[in-house]
Amino acid sequence: MEHFRERAASLVVDAVAGMGSKTALQAEKPPEGMGDFAFPCFGLAKELKRSPAELAKSVAASIAPDPAFSAAEAKGPYVNFRIHPAELAKATLGAVMGLREEYGNAEPTGKRILLEHTSANPNGPLHVGRARNPIIGDTLARILARCGNDVTTEFYVDDMGKQQVTLTWGVENLKHPGEAPKKPDHALVWYYQEASRLMAEDPRILEQIDAMISTYEKKDSAIAERVRKNCQRVLEGMTASLYRLDIHFNSFAWESKYIFDGSVDSVLERLRKLDSTAEEDGALYLDLERHGITGQERKFYLTRSDGSSLYSTRDMAYHLDKLSRYDRAIDVLGEDHRLKAKVVGIGTKLLGQDKPVEAMFYSFVSLPEGKMSTRRGTVVYLDDLIEEGVARAREEVDKRRPELSEELKRGIAEAVGTGAIRYNIIRVQAEKQLVFKWEEALNFEGNSAPFVQYSHARASSILRKATEFGEYDPALLVHPSETALIMGIARFPSVIRECGDSMQCHPLALYALELASLFNQFYRDCPVLAVEGELRNARLALVTASKFVMLNALDTLGIVAPEEL
RNA sequence: GGACCUGUGGCUUAGCUCGGAUAUAGCGCUGGCCUUCUAAGUCAGAUGUCUCGGGUUCAAAUCCCGACAGGUCCGCCA
Missing domain, CATH: 3.40.50.620 (HUPs)
Structure with a gap:
């Protein structure tokens, strides 16, 4: 994905250079259906004193053709790039199939x-x-x-x-x-x-x-x-x-x-x-005034009077x-x-x-009724939350999958119950205040861990039923739902990097949800086992890759991805 | 009183670092989809003064200033 972004940016730089400017335009994400990268031309318009829309047209016209992109066109004041689906499929699936559980990992920093x-x-x-x-x-x-x-x-x-x-x-x-x-x-x-x-x-x-x-x-x-x-x-x-x-x-x-x-x-x-x-009276303090902290906070005590x-x-x-x-x-x-x-x-x-x-x-x-305090006993214990989560998950499993063995049912309930708890905490920005509510903490649908686990299980189920497949041709994966899914898979490494750089976890939870949702749309639109020949192989490869990325995303969230749900 | 964090449909929430084209998703609500690879799924629809007021800008949820509301800290406690 980054590779494509950089490629597009460099094509734009070349085109703009031909018009006498060194401005590097920033790629952004255009609205649905407008391509994959958009370069707004407002800044350049100011510099060259021409209208943005007119400029976008001439920039688009002077962009050199490139096999990575199926289109580079002006849309109003923007130059929009569309990634060539076959090229994206080839690069992305190749990377996932090669790296498998390691897909998404960055190069070692040595730190x-x-x-x-x-x-x-x-x-x-x-x-x-x-x-x-x-x-x-x-x-x-x-x-x-x-x-x-x-x-x-x-x-x-x-x-x-x-x-x-x-x-x-x-x-x-x-x-x-x-x-x-x-x-x-x-x-x-x-x-x-x-x-x-x-x-x-x-x-x-x-x-x-x-x-x-x-x-x-x-x-x-x-x-x-x-x-x-x-x-x-x-x-x-x-x-x-x-x-x-x-x-x-x-x-x-x-x-x-x-x-x-x-x-x-x-x-x-x-x-x-x-x-x-x-x-002061034998107590040592740090004077914070010269460190930009003033007022009552400026004296920070390091010892008591007795040292x-x-x-x-x-x-x-x-x-x-x-x-x-x-x-x-x-x-x-x-x-x-x-x-x-x-x-x-x-x-x-x-x-x-x-x-x-x-x-x-x-x-x-x-809590809805106020703060939690261990001393006062106004708390919901984590152990009780886990017990309740696993118990509720077990009820669902009993209802949906009565035919499974006791061992499997127990494993699924544990994964779903604990996964839901982790996901619910991590899905929101850490700085937001949270009011604990049972029905939210143990949500099993929509924006939740089981939603992702479910999609992963669907992928696993298809692969369980498929016989071995060998060579595949990624160029066959051109259905819009396939392309969208591949695009989602391609984003994973940059999501991981973004989370690491900003020390934030919630973007990863949201990503996992999006990816699962993309997989569900693919699942709805594109039969895998029912199609014959080359297309079946290509789709099996896509299911395999999807499964790895859902697994990797869940694993990074500390959530177990069962084969069945 | 001072400092920091948060404020986005009825509820929860993304986007804010780096300003751009119809503000993201879930719950709930209305109406569809299971002789088809797991319906914990999926499609369509309704719901928004992006807390308020100024400012900067061709363009502000996003940047600046000021209010307001919630949280947190301001102890020779941890």
Whole structure:
């Protein structure tokens, strides 16, 4: 596709040069039925003082004939190119058949990227608000990997915060009234909620917890041990939930490590020497005024009066460590972290690290009745969403495919239920606020994962019934539905690249939907198994290619593509 | 009060980086399509002051300024 675009652009440049201008016209997508690339002539018209429509005509007339295009003509003030369908079919199908699962992948960049995501406080199970992070993070990791990078994913475990100490206090001082749930994150969250409640009521409990924190920060390894043990258990529960969504981490980084190994101390020592930092009552702060942040936000504290470190300071130590080991460090963060991330980046830069701290942000998911809060228990847990999704998918499978084996039905239900959840989160721009609604989160039709999975299954079904096919002639694929589908397939590599460059996932979800829709139109218009001879071979090749690209798109979204639905 | 993000048919949403020809799709609504490779599909139709007001431009959903609404942050918490 890019090849054709560049070819068209260069033909236009040549034609325009003949008219005495060096302006490079930008190709854009014309409306339906007007060809494949359009070059507007308004800018050129101004330069040459001629009317755009008249100019388009003379540009079109002086374009050299090229086998890649079946037409290059003026349409009003535009010069429109139509790609030769046979040429497009040949180039596109050839590429997919050669690369198969790798089609769409970019050349290796040689870059090592550390992608930090999820990093949820281990004080209870993941809820659907927090779930936006791992789903975006994992999808972005898959996109960046297909963009040719060597990607490592990491979960930063906050085992030093008040929330974790509160949880530990609860576990050590309270007794669960009934039978605790089996899954460790669900078992432990009660202690956190109950301890938070008691702490708010009884100042003596608050004192005890504060005392634990203070001892902990003086590098008390016994307390560290106790807190970490509980974090570890909650973490096991979280990773089990994410495992079901096919989300895994290459590594875990523990916040306390950076305290105990002295790296936070050394960071503080170096920060203290900077002109940008100052002290107030013994507390060190970064003056952000010269970094364009004014007003009440300008003093950003790095330590308390007693010299102990704060969260963002430890985060600087962590990011310096990441940047020293990788070419790029990217964080997936909730929008509440915007200022903190900016300051961490300022800090690492001041300490001589020129690589930026890159981040992408998402807005929160709320419930129709308001915000989600683990402490207050006003949440929908990710585990419940997955259970419900898979159960509803199972009902559909039972209804539609009663003849399938139990094993197949179970597999399809799992793929559809979890796929629908991932797709629903990723399909919208990350910066948009989301209100969680069951019927949207578990949508199985229209703009959804099952829609794409269904098209993939249709393709698989055709190929299952076809005998082997050998040579095919792409030039036979000239039906408008075939050409449109091939055009869609040809776009995949640039969609992947665009997502990687802009660190956005939703264009890929929308692309997968479009491709599936194009396949459905082809399916409607062009019988495959019922036609004879050469055309059948060519269409089987197109079905094969479509299946690979739907598979690759779904795989990049972390969604399973079953052979049957 | 200051800073950042978001505002597109009844609902959800793409397009905004890089201004161009009829503003994208889904849900819902109206009416069609299963002796034809899986109807979780498909076709047709209705539904839009692109939050509002200015400005720049031959041309603004898109760029600039100002309002308004929702979210987030502004703690020696995380």
